Amino acid sequence: MLEDKNTQKTSLAELGEFGLINHITKYFKLQNPSSIKGIGDDAAVIDASEKQTLVTTDLLIEGVHFDLSYMPLKHLGYKAVMINLSDVYAMNGVAEQITVSIAVSNRFPLEAIEELYAGIQLACETYQVDLIGGDTTSSTKGMLISITAIGKAAKEDIVYRNTAKETDLIVVSGDLGAAYLGLQVLEREKQVFKVDPNNQPDLDNYTYLIERQLKPEARKDIAALLKELDIKPTSMIDISDGLSSEVMHICSQSKVGCKIYEDKLPLDPQVISTCEEFELDSTMVALSGGEDYELLFTVPIADFDKIKGNPNFSVVGHITAENQGLNLVTRAGQEIALKAQGWNALKDN
């Protein structure tokens, strides 16, 4: 994984900016009728017909958000798209377009950029999203990726963060904490590799964790699953910074409180075993570990029967009155205040 198998190295300066853009975008085909004009003009043109347009953007910086010593470029490209699509799905919308801007220092040959775009293309094909624009330039240090995702939804289908109601159930899709633990495993292997480059890591016990870190999938499927169950969430957000942080966004914007039950947090067996090995508290990891890209939403309590026992969803708590605050009910039945330990990009540096 740490080895660069590319033997060919083509300098980006040889190609020039327009040459590079042509080269990396020629395999991208527009798939959505709403993508009227993609790359090649001053601006792309989109026709959302009668729907509303959703816009979200994220910026990823080498050394802050990703480490190329264990993040293969193809995975990075894929993940960068997922992070943005996840935000569109969290509005209950359909993502249809992305713009991708990258800056790279001259240490990256063309083949590296091709790998990155191969991941972006795979994401576009898998999620039926069109690359419609972007910018490509040089950086003085490292790589950065700025993606804007554009989606659409009928006005009445959009789900905001500020509309959770008292007594609503709090639900999460999938499980929590695995991506964070995957990162811990990869960081540990990086340190081992530094000491002994010939050491062959045995990662069999961590495959799920590493996949969640290196190749997360945005939950495009949730909207359809909820429609099948005849459920419209009262509020929704994606879990990128950890459950605690996202619950707090919903509660503060909706002016409500909440109770989250420790014993209801969905944990994969690998999360539990790896937390033991790393001597980490699995509840803390589930609450504050970032990058799960699951969805957190609230539903009316009347929908409980529709959702209980569904393997895609876990009811982790309920909304309370604002003056009751935000609380975690421990396995022992104790109530403690929920703390925001969300990943804070600005404090990391």
Place this chain on the structure above:
Amino acid sequence: MLEDKNTQKTSLAELGEFGLINHITKYFKLQNPSSIKGIGDDAAVIDASEKQTLVTTDLLIEGVHFDLSYMPLKHLGYKAVMINLSDVYAMNGVAEQITVSIAVSNRFPLEAIEELYAGIQLACETYQVDLIGGDTTSSTKGMLISITAIGKAAKEDIVYRNTAKETDLIVVSGDLGAAYLGLQVLEREKQVFKVDPNNQPDLDNYTYLIERQLKPEARKDIAALLKELDIKPTSMIDISDGLSSEVMHICSQSKVGCKIYEDKLPLDPQVISTCEEFELDSTMVALSGGEDYELLFTVPIADFDKIKGNPNFSVVGHITAENQGLNLVTRAGQEIALKAQGWNALKDN
């Protein structure tokens, strides 16, 4: 200009990411009815009603696209918005929203970010554009700004690059080359300052050039001017990389050739005098100097009477058959092939 008058320095880490976002966005108010939801959810929501949506994005990196030793942060914020709006206007659209993502190293205090956003806000107010989202993070080196602009236009009003026709006139708004010369003046002053920090530069002869470099204005007014004249361009592009480069985009996409007349290039008197002083060829500067943010468009030859003598526009040439190539007709009446010398970000590093 080179002096930092801020005495207060607030560390960004003290505020945290969400604190910073709240702090810098609290003075931004949504102005457009199409901006349904701005900052504060997973994605922004836009309603373009029956119109088509235009999307464009640009990435600016410190040390590649701007130099903070002579570019005040407020101007940088303003210019970064202009660069993007210009692309929307070049589609004959109305810009209504932007997202702004920034990354800054810890050498920037909060007050620096406030200055940057003061410029962004001034641009938003002046051009009636809403800031609806973005991302704020740390960088390992320097500052970077990634902006996406969103606009709208009726389908029948959008002007593409690939629709210029033989015999069409080639028209530019405003004048050319001043922004490039402004940069040359500022670079020279920077070198002088390095040698003698007490030297007071006399920039009176270059005020227009420096303004064009530090505070360009996107040509929002052109769409209305053309409507008044009852002209719909057959193709349009904004001049960010120099006239030559932009004409080439129009010609290659429209599969036509062109003749550009040297004696028709619109030059400000300061451009002419400064070219003499710097021993630069003013034609080369007009053709290849970037960052003018004027509009280049083609109109049917039948519209010549509508546009001739209009102080906002210069007819600089006409479209020819593709097999005639792209040519510059010199003052001496000689035809020479037009060369692309557009600013190439990837070759600069």
